[in-house]
Amino acid sequence: MRQRGFYAYIRTSTIRQGTEGVSLEVQRSDAERLARLKGVEIVKLFCEMETAAKQGRRQFAQMMKELRAGAAEGLILHKIDRGARNLREWSDITDLIELGVKVYFVHDALDLTTRGGRLTGDMLAAVAADYIRNLREETKKGIVGRLKQGLWPFGAPVGYVNNGKGQAKTIDPIKGPLIRTAFKLYATGDYTLKALRKELHARGLKAPAGKNALGVILSNPFYVGKLVLRSSGEAFPGIHEPLVDQALFDEVQAALAGRFRRKPGKHFFLYRRAIRCDSCGQWLAGERQKGHIYYRCHTKACAGTSFREERAHEAVELGLRRLSLFMQTCPGLEPVLREAIAERSRTKDATMQMLLVKRGKLEERLSAAADAVIDGLLDRETFLSKKNELLDAKARIAGEIAQLETNGVPIPPLAEHYLELTKAFQQQAFRSSPAVAMEMAKRMKSNLHARQKSVELRCSDQFQEVLDQAKTLECALRQDDFRTSTEYWVKLLMDSDNVPTSPCPRDMKAKD
Structure with missing residues (x-):
């Protein structure tokens, strides 16, 4: 009823x-x-x-x-x-x-x-x-029209502000830098989303409510200058200023996808994920016992691989001291290296022209792909996938152009690190504390390698050659070797992407 x-x-x-x-x-x-x-x-x-x-x-x-x-x-x-x-x-x-x-x-x-x-x-x-x-349908047409103009017809994401209809979003002077910091912190792999939310809150940014709200922000391509229509997945280049470059955005996406993740431990250990077992390739885990910190490999076959933290301190200092001695033995390397950097900076115009040509070719490929869809030679799904790839590549080039306009030709990472380390070595900064020494070692992309009770500092391929050379010669290069050595090391440090295949100066001398 x-x-x-x-x-x-x-x-x-x-x-x-x-x-x-x-x-x-x-x-x-x-x-x-x-x-x-x-x-x-x-x-x-x-x-x-x-x-x-x-x-x-x-x-x-x-x-x-x-x-x-x-x-x-x-x-x-x-x-x-x-x-x-x-x-x-x-x-x-x-x-x-x-x-x-x-x-x-x-x-x-x-x-x-x-x-x-x-x-x-x-x-x-x-x-x-x-x-x-x-x-x-009319609303969709209007939305797509705005997207083709490079405008986002919806509310501004966190870190940007709305400026009215027909206007591009602009970076929020307060929240924008904090969002950029969020990308940088998460890219290190040292933060979970929960830990990152707490860190941002401590810095003054309250992330939107929701279990995965921060993950949505970090995966939003708007921050690299790309507008993506969620319903279709179609992407459009935006006219707003990007908050992060494509390289950093890609690193964050890799972290979100779980391709690498570092889980913060309950206790802080200086050499966490910095000592690798030579036998099994696993990281050594830190643990406190009887007032001391020990690092040991927990693989059954490597039961004897363990030592106290002081031994790791000694290995790092020894490796840095050898590199320091090498730098002192070749005092002429720093000015020659700076001149090589200056020479590369003078190629700014040529580099800019090369980047503009690359961008032009990408635009031609985008246009050709669109024509292929119209002519029925390419299906829409394949076109959208290819379009997103080309827009990502275009965004990376745009980041390089922006960096070139702001800072000139980028200094090769190893050369930049070498100059910074030269100053630090002159001040013997690595002797001040193990933490400072380890930070200097990280700048050389170094890791410690352990086998049983022994541990040794090994760097990236380029810096490792420097250490090996210093270890062998104990930095006793003769004066007649100076010119050859300097040319070799400048080539080594200026080439950050490819490990030189030419023999080191000592080997060349031996062949003579």
């Missing part, structure tokens, strides 16, 4: 219309007026600020559930399109008639208990559904 009284349902399409407009109040007043005319009482009002074009409105669904259960004898709607703009929900409303529910409309004088009234209602519902379909 149905309860006495009527339900009323009112709705606006957006929250702004509901909070700032008068639509909800007008609909409520009209529903109450109709109830008085019909001599019925509204016992419950359902109010919603959400479009009726899609299914899933919570208030509407709850109301329909209660009506099917007999909670009220009737329903008052403002208009057909206020209740439903998709035919499925209109069908749900008309099904209430079969259950004995009375349905009244404020602005549509329909009697749904008659065949003519049902037919008229069906026609009005079809018109409303067609209207919303057309509106949706």
Whole structure:
């Protein structure tokens, strides 16, 4: 048996219309007026600020559930399109008639208990559904049009601010640098999303609520200047200023994908993930025992590989001391290296021209791919995949161009590290503390390698050659070797991408 009284349902399409407009109040007043005319009482009002074009409105669904259960004898709607703009929900409303529910409309004088009234209602519902379909298509066209102009037609992501319609988003002077810091910190692999959220909060940035809200931010290509339409996956180049470069963004995506992750330990150990077992290749784990820190390999076959932290200190200092002696033996290397860097900087114009040519070729490939789709030579899915790849490459080149305009030709990493280390070695900074020494070793991309009770510092291939040479000669290069040695080391340090295959000066001397 149905309860006495009527339900009323009112709705606006957006929250702004509901909070700032008068639509909800007008609909409520009209529903109450109709109830008085019909001599019925509204016992419950359902109010919603959400479009009726899609299914899933919570208030509407709850109301329909209660009506099917007999909670009220009737329903008052403002208009057909206020209740439903998709035919499925209109069908749900008309099904209430079969259950004995009375349905009244404020602005549509329909009697749904008659065949003519049902037919008229069906026609009005079809018109409303067609209207919303057309509106949706026109809205999509407008969105795509803005994207093609390089504009993001939605709200600004965290770290940017809105500047009105037709204007590009600009970097928020407060939140923008913090978002950039978030990318840099997460790229190190030393932070989980939870730890990163705490760190950002401590620095003054409150991340959006949600379990994976920070992950969504870090995976948003908007921050590298790319606009991606989520529904289709199609990408467009944006005209806003990127917050991070493509290289950093790619590192963060690798971390998010789990291709590498460093889990922060419960205790801090200076050589965490810095000592590798020569036998099995696993990292040695740190542990505290009887007031001392030990590092040991937990692989069964390597049970004897363990030592106290002091031995690792000694290995790092020994390796740095050998490199320091080499630098002292070749005092002429630093000015020659600086001159080589200056010479490379003078090639800025040529480098810029090369990058512009690369960018032009990428644009030609994008245009050719679009033509191939039009001519039916390429399917849309393949085109979108290829387009995203080309846009990523274009973003990387844009980052290189921006860096070139700001800083000139980048100094090769190893050469830059060498000059920094030269100053540090002159001050014997590595003797101040093991932490400083390890930081200097990391700048040389160094790791410690252990076998049983012995441990040795090994660097990247280029720096390792320096250490090996210093270890062999004990930095006793003769004066007649100086020119050959200097040319060799300059070539070694200026080539950060390829390990030189030419023999070292000592080997060349031996062959003579």
